[in-house]
Amino acid sequence: MNFPFYIARRYLFSKKSHNAINIISMVSVCGVVVATMALVCALSVLNGFVGLVSSMLGNFDPELKIQPVHGKVFDPTLPAVREVKELPEVALFCEVLQDNAQVRYRDRQITATVKGVDDTFGRLTRIDSILVDSREGSFVLSDEVANYANLGVGTAFSLGVRPNYADPLEIYAPKRNEKVNLANPVASLNLEYAFVGGVYATNQQMYDENFVLLPLPMVRSLFDYEKEVSAIELSLVPGADINSVKSRIKSLLGDDFSVKDRYEQQEASFRMMQGEKWMIFLILCFILILALFNVIGSLSMLMIEKKEDVRTLRNMGADDRLIRRIFLFEGWMISGLGALIGIVIGLALCLLQQELGIIKLGQAAGSFIIDAYPVRVEAGDILIVFITVLSIGFLAAWYPVHYLGRKWLTR
DSSP states (O other), rough: OOOHHHHHHHHOOSSSSOOOOHHHHHHHHHHHHHHHHHHHHHHHHHHHHHHHHHHHHHHTTTTTEEEESSSSBOOSHHHHHHHHTTTEEEHHHEEEEEEEEEEETEEEEEEEEEEOOOOOHHSSSOGGGGEESSSSOOOOOBBBSOOOOEEEEEHHHHHHHOTSSSEEEEEEETTTTTTOOOOOGGEEEEEEOOOOOOOOOOOOOOHSEEEEEHHHHHHHHHTTOOOOOOOOEEETTTTOOOOHHHHHHHHHHHGGEEEEHHHTTTHHHHHHHHHHHHHHHHHHHHHHHHHHHHHHHHHHHHHHTTTHHHHHHHHHTTTHHHHHHHHHHHHHHHHHHHHHHHHHHHHHHHHHHHHHSSSSOOSSSSSSSSSSSOOOHHHHHHHHHHHHHHHHHHHHHHHHHIIIIIHHHHO
């Protein structure tokens, strides 16, 4: 066995010594345990929220979305686009035309994002599962009688509408190829009518507050387009590798088109969540640094107390390097032991939260999407926490041994 490690282990786990230094060493271990446990739990909870948001994206966002890099629309009959649609990995595709329009119901009106889709949209997304109110009990865009609008819950509230209301919505948009008629501005607008067919709740503000789904032919007529689209949304066959399919589509379409997966479609939101995650990590690392000040104190007191032991070791032939290694190992063992115990306790708490939902988000039922804090443990985060604790612990042990040890450990 390594001699410095053996002596350091005896100092830390001495069964016969219960003096103040041993108590301070155990307090140091406990401080590292608590800080490490907090790091594991905090990162896992934030991962849980990211996972929750990711699962919600599938309700409305497609697996892959093709958009033009330049301009607002493109021709979906281009040969390269047809090749993409015929790829064996593509299960469904939906042509989309999206722009802003004025939506009015009786004396209320709002500016909303109008998205024209076809019936494939209902199968490409999980919108049926998020409908909170609907005319037919499912997602519907049109029938032989009328066109139907599906609104976000915030949009429906702003307009004061529900499915089965007798009056239709009025949707206005400027005529694309005409100048504004100042004498009669209304003549410069296209007007379409649609009854409310459904109300959905994605729990995402951008889709719930000012978003309207309409039939694609109606939206083309509203914005004066014949066959153009602003995007094509794709759903892949089960088991298809999204990254490889995305790369293949990019090679087919070239640099004039962008191909985005669900994370890239909501890149700003995920970047913000990742920023919050690592900001909390840094704050907890600062708390860890404060906890490791106990290590500096315990090592300093240990060096003072063990002066006689150091003298004995010198008489037996030990040099300064060996003496320093003993106390370095002592500090590393405090940090390493605290890190291991903290990770185990943190993982146990995460497992309990995941299975039992011990810590609730709120008391009122139905106030939140979920009842308890979500948890998802990632091996990479555990490794980062362990390396971080050991690194800071190394510095906490190195300082007293190399600076304070000049007085107490050198000849």
